[in-house]
Amino acid sequence: MFLFIKKHLKVNNTLLTILFTAFVIVGCQSTSSPMLSDGPLQASTAYDPELSVATGEMKDALLLKKSAALIQENNPAAAKTTLSELNPELSPNLTSQKQLVDIELAIAQGQFAQAKSLIESIQKTSLLPYDQYRLARAKVKSFNQQANVDALRAYIALAQVAPSEQMQAIVDESWRVTANISQTDLKNIIITSDEFIIQGWLELRNIYETYRDNSQNTALMETAIENWRIRHPHNPATVNFPSQFLTPGQMPAGFEGGISSTNQVNSDAKVALLLPLSGSKQVTAFAEAIQDGFDYANSASGTGNTSMAVSAGMSVIDELTGAAPSPQITTGSTQYINYNVYDTNQKDINAILIEAEQAGITTVVGPLLKPDVEKLEQYTGPIKILALNAPEVLSSNPNICYFALSPEDEAKDAANHMYNQGKRSALLLVPYGNLGDRIANAFNSQWQQLTGTTAVVRTLHETNDLKIMGGSRDPLDISGPVQQANIDAIYVVAEPEKLLLVKPMISSATGGKPNIGIFASSRSNKNSLGPDYRMEMQGVQFSEIPLLANINSPSYQSAMDSMNNDYSLIRLRAMGADANRLSQQFDTLSTAPEFTMQGDTGLITIGANCEIQRKLNWIEYNEGLIVNVTPN
Known part of the structure; x- marks a missing residue:
């Protein structure tokens, strides 16, 4: 538009500037603040024509841009003078820009501690993308070449918002910081x-x-x-x-420009x-x-x-x-x-x-x-x-050993535990489908060896169906087997939300008989369960790997951090750690049937055909607390 005006009309520079400023102001009326366009800073003198005619928020916005440009030109004194022309009260968006310029000015004056303090208080959400980059760059500079993990964090944040052409320099600086972190800081x-x-x-x-x-x-x-x-x-x-x-x-040949993916x-x-x-x-x-x-x-x-x-x-x-x-x-x-x-x-x-x-x-x-x-x-x-x-x-x-974290293995361990607890007649509540069939078959294989009998099997409906069925007398269809087979143990394989629905149904169908023990798989254990859930689960015992039963061990803390508190991934992480240890003792695994190792996934022994077997921890809910179950 303005190229057309300049080309086809005879107007002086002052008139052109007025027209440009008016256009910017009108174009910004729909926003909460008349911000200038996002992008790299211009030379400080480039803002002067607009400043000569701008007023109000537009003038404040231009003054902030000019101040930032002066700092970039290594002229902090002039930047400080320019900032003094600002109105004392700024809009929220301009307040964030003022905070950003204050940070850059503090760094330019060598006031790094003050810059870090200002960075903590700035309203980042009000900043435009390029200003987000300026803030990330300022945070890196605030460490003044220090080599510590916080400086490394700053470089990582900068890499996420910086132009691609700067990436090599950022990586090189990230490496300088990493390689120079002191041993004390590393620990x-x-x-x-x-x-x-x-x-x-x-x-x-x-x-x-x-x-x-x-x-x-x-x-x-x-x-x-x-x-x-x-x-x-x-x-x-x-x-x-x-x-x-x-x-x-x-430098190894071939690594200057990147790494091969093969x-x-x-x-x-x-x-x-x-x-x-x-x-x-x-x-x-x-x-x-x-x-x-x-x-x-x-x-x-x-x-x-x-x-x-x-x-x-x-x-x-x-x-x-x-x-x-x-x-x-x-x-x-x-x-x-x-x-x-x-x-x-x-x-x-x-x-x-x-x-x-x-x-x-x-x-x-x-x-x-x-x-x-x-x-x-x-x-x-x-x-x-x-x-x-x-x-x-x-x-x-x-030459082959097998190490699996399978629900079948957990079911076999449950059979052993329930038998050791004096239980002799079991009922299983398992998911519908192939998974439930596998769990039931594995449990009954072990249970038959122990007792000479097989457990009664019932499949669990989906959670929503269980909610609908909750009003019926025996939605799980277990009252008959409980009476006829003298059931004294029920093993439930369900998520905590489903177990919360199933437990009162069991109590209703069994008449609350105290001799009937309820046992659950680790599927029922999640990080988010609170005291209300523990109270509802009164008397229920559940199995878990030792790593997740020992929350103050170094392994637990590391696993929670690495796996974002996801118990299913933590169990696999524990498997990886135990696999490392077992791989170093492979000859012993295949030749010494008496081999035993306390691992993160359980007490490990060796079965037929070098199948790794695990004994899990068993834990009981008791009056809102969680207590170890003493092995018999």
């Missing part, structure tokens, strides 16, 4: 559940410290970095790798982790949780022989009852494992095993998915395999 770092980027940077530092004195072994270093890239796909360094990871002369072979690694790291989000989340646990066991063991003690510490029960901490339980000696990673969704499992053989791998942890595990029956090679699932029929291959 005291607390990382929250959503800070996976920080975890990645710290793991990259571990790689750096491992290879900085052995930089000539570039193949080993390249593989370590490639495995790191697979584990941390969202870290900005996966695309823009630090240009001075060691020094420019020692699997690479570490000639010194003897262990490989086989997981579905691509594909559906749910499956990859499961795989990543297992790998996170595997890495946690690595980090806990350090770089040499370490006694891997899982401290029971103060359990859930201890916290609620005030009991003394439980004694420490030792799991044995483990070492740091340098391992390769293979994505089982990218290549057939048998092809991966052949590739692993050629790479000198001697032990494999995985695969996870049952179809891949079933293919292991065809494998006759020398690699020792700790599968993370189990087929319907276990192989007798002495």
Whole structure:
């Protein structure tokens, strides 16, 4: 519009400026504040023509832009003078802009502590996108080249809003900070559940410290970095790798511009982790949780022989009852494992095993998915395999062991526990469909061995259906079996919301007989359950892995942070940690039937065909508290 006016009309610059200003004011009437357009700052003098005619909020907005430009031009004194022309009362949007300029001015004057204080109080939601970038950049500058985890957090935030052309410089600075964090600070770092980027940077530092004195072994270093890239796909360094990871002369060839996405072979690694790291989000989340646990066991063991003690510490029960901490339980000696990673969704499992053989791998942890595990029956090679699932029929291959967190295993453990509690006649309430059939078959297989009888099985309706049926006398259809078979134990496999509906139905149908025990699977245990739920569950016993029953152990705290308090993922993470420990004792697993290990997933023993078996913790709701069930 204005190009047309200037080209076709003879107007002087003053008139043009007036027309432009009027247009801006009219165009901004629909907003709460007449903000200038978002984007990079202009030269400070570029704002003068508009300032000469602007009034009110428009003038304040222009003064703020000019002040910011003056700071950018390293002229904080002039910026301070310009700020003094502002109206004393600003609109909320302009107040945020004023706070941002104050932050930038404090940094320009070397007042970093004041800048940090101002950053904490600024109203960030009122800032436009480019101003969000200015704020993130200011926060980085406020650390004044310091190397600590908060400075690293600032660089991570800046990477999320900065222009792409700045990413390499941001990655290089992020790496400088990471590599120079003091050992004292490293020991005291607390990382929250959503800070996976920080975890990645710290793991990259571990790689750096491992290879900085052995930089000539570039193949080993390249593989370590490639495995790191697979584990941390969202870290900005996966695309823009630090240009001075060691020094420019020692940088591994091919890493200056990024990292290859293909699997690479570490000639010194003897262990490989086989997981579905691509594909559906749910499956990859499961795989990543297992790998996170595997890495946690690595980090806990350090770089040499370490006694891997899982401290029971103060359990859930201890916290609620005030009991003394439980004694420490030792799991044995483990070492740091340098391992390769293979994505089982990218290549057939048998092809991966052949590739692993050629790479000198001697032990494999995985695969996870049952179809891949079933293919292991065809494998006759020398690699020792700790599968993370189990087929319907276990192989007798002495080089294969099976480690699964299955509902069938939990049902067998429930049968053992109920029998040890003196129960002899059981009723099962299981989900409808294949899952319920599998659970019932597994329970009855064990129950028949123990008692010579089978349990009565009933299937549970969906939660909404149970709510509708709640008014009937016996919606679960269990009163008959309870009377005829003298039922003294009921095992329920249900989520907490469903169990909350089922328990009063059981009491109604059984007449509240005190000798009938109610037992539940870990499916009924979630992080969000409160005191009201515990009161409703009076007398119910449920099974859980030791890690989730010992809430003050280092393993528990780390798992809660890494898995965002998701118990289902925490159980898989515990599996990954135990898989790390078991893989280092594979020869013992297959040759010593008396093998026992206290793991995060349970008290581990070895069954037929090297099937890993777990004894779980059992916990009881008692008057709003949670108490350990003493084994009989």
